[in-house]
Amino acid sequence: VAAPRDAEIREYVQTYYGQVLKKSADLQTNACVTAARPVPKRIWEALQNVHEEVILRYYGCGLVIPEHLENCWILDLGSGSGRDCYALSQLVGEKGHITGIDMTKDQVEVAKKYLDYHMEKFGFQVPNVTFIHGCIEKLGEAGIKNESYDIVVSNCVINLVPDKQRVLQEVYRVLKHGGELYFSDVYASLELPEEITTHKVLWGECLGGALYWKDLAILAQKVGFCPPRLVTANLITIQNKELERVIGDCRFVSATFRLFKCPKTEPTKRCQVIYCGGITGHEKELIFDANFTFKEGEIVEVDEETAAILQHSRFAQYFLIRLLGEKLPTSGGSFALELKDIITDPFKLAEDSDNTKSICVPEVAGGCCGTKKCC
Numbered sequence: 352v353a354a355p356r357d358a359e360i361r362e363y364v365q366t367y368y369g370q371v372l373k374k375s376a377d378l379q380t381n382a383c384v385t386a387a388r389p390v391p392k393r394i395w396e397a398l399q400n401v402h403e404e405v406i407l408r409y410y411g412c413g414l415v416i417p418e419h420l421e422n423c424w425i426l427d428l429g430s431g432s433g434r435d436c437y438a439l440s441q442l443v444g445e446k447g448h449i450t451g452i453d454m455t456k457d458q459v460e461v462a463k464k465y466l467d468y469h470m471e472k473f474g475f476q477v478p479n480v481t482f483i484h485g486c487i488e489k490l491g492e493a494g495i496k497n498e499s500y501d502i503v504v505s506n507c508v509i510n511l512v513p514d515k516q517r518v519l520q521e522v523y524r525v526l527k528h529g530g531e532l533y534f535s536d537v538y539a540s541l542e543l544p545e546e547i548t549t550h551k552v553l554w555g556e557c558l559g560g561a562l563y564w565k566d567l568a569i570l571a572q573k574v575g576f577c578p579p580r581l582v583t584a585n586l587i588t589i590q591n592k593e594l595e596r597v598i599g600d601c602r603f604v605s606a607t608f609r610l611f612k613c614p615k616t617e618p619t620k621r622c623q624v625i626y627c628g629g630i631t632g633h634e635k636e637l638i639f640d641a642n643f644t645f646k647e648g649e650i651v652e653v654d655e656e657t658a659a660i661l662q663h664s665r666f667a668q669y670f671l672i673r674l675l676g677e678k679l680p681t682s683g684g685s686f687a688l689e690l691k692d693i694i695t696d697p698f699k700l701a702e703d704s705d706n707t708k709s710i711c712v713p714e715v716a717g718g719c720c721g722t723k724k725c726c
């Protein structure tokens with residue numbers, strides 16, 4: 352098979368997600384059903400309110416619901432049948448807004464079909480969700496304006512797009528300053544050989560177009576984002592003998608990263624921050640990424656880049672931030688924490704995480720990644 356060109360890939364992906372697959376169970380690998388860490392109760396409840404046909408046609412690989420969403424404007428790239436949009440709709444509230452964009456007509460139709468159902472269920476007078484049929488590499492053509500969103504999310508989509516840099520450039524353009532791309536996707540342990548990138552089923556299953564994980568940081572820097580912050584990672588076990596043969600030694604991971612649009616900083620200085628609490632659902636503790644968990648009232652030593660993200664993003668009002676050496680007011684004890692090495696490798700994080708020990712509670716209907724566990 353010759354290397355598929357962009358238009359061919361687009362057409363193939365539309366057929367795959369529009370006609371070949373009718374439900375998550377039709378997938379031929381478990382790339383889209385990798386268990387994420389336990390889902391917080393508020394999010395789990397929001398997911399439970401989503402219509403079962405929408406859930407049935409969910410093909411994500413992670414949980415793309417960050418913290419502090421009240422009144423936010425969020426864009427979901429490759430929104431599919433709309434599961435994440437409808438969950439986010441409840442969390443941003445009636446004054447926030449969610450836009451879902453997807454190029455597969457059948458999926459957009461399913462998403463739109465249940466708009467009234469969900470708005471009524473959430474008790475919203477004016478709908479706060481809009482679905483657009485369009486391509487995520489061409490957000491301008493879809494009418495998405497510069498600096499118009501607080502957050503962009505995406506769940507298992509960017510791997511399906513050949514020109515990933517263009518997608519990131521578009522995201523950077525439409526994000527407000529201080530905004531973030533919070534996204535789950537599939538990454539490869541090496542630069543993929545042609546045998547994998549030209550394999551149509553592997554491409555459709557979100558493996559053939561997976562980025563070599565180290566390339567994400569390079570792309571992010573080129574586009575202007577701060578370095579990627581790794582949130583969660585889970586190894587993908589293919590569980591399909593024929594496809595495993597084609598894949599050979601390559602390994603895949605589903606990982607959630609956050610990319611912030613913030614001013615550049617000197618990487619040398621160190622800072623201290625105190626989380627003042629107050630973020631709904633995270634009053635006592637904010638798990639920011641795999642490296643930093645901020646407990647209310649506790650001093651945490653961070654690199655200047657992390658401090659800059661906290662200072663320039665929607666989290667700013669919840670933190671006290673000082674250059675190291677300046678005295679911070681504290682309600683509790685003071686902790687001089689050693690600055691840790693930042694974990695950036697999703698394979699290492701996935702191997703280190705012992706997911707089997709997480710506490711399980713009932714499955715959400717049609718459970719897929721990010722919905723099987725709750726805490």
Ligand SMILES: C[S@@+](CC[C@H](N)C(=O)[O-])C[C@H]1O[C@@H](n2cnc3c(N)ncnc32)[C@H](O)[C@@H]1O
Pocket residue numbers: 364365368383408409410411412428429430431432433434435452453454455458485486487488505506507508511512557
């Ligand atoms: C693996 S599914 C995930 C869908 C959804 N995020 C979810 O979690 O259910 C990938 C989706 O990305 C969409 N997609 C792929 N490439 C796209 C592109 N270039 N522009 C817009 N949508 C795209 C597909 O149509 C499909 O609905």
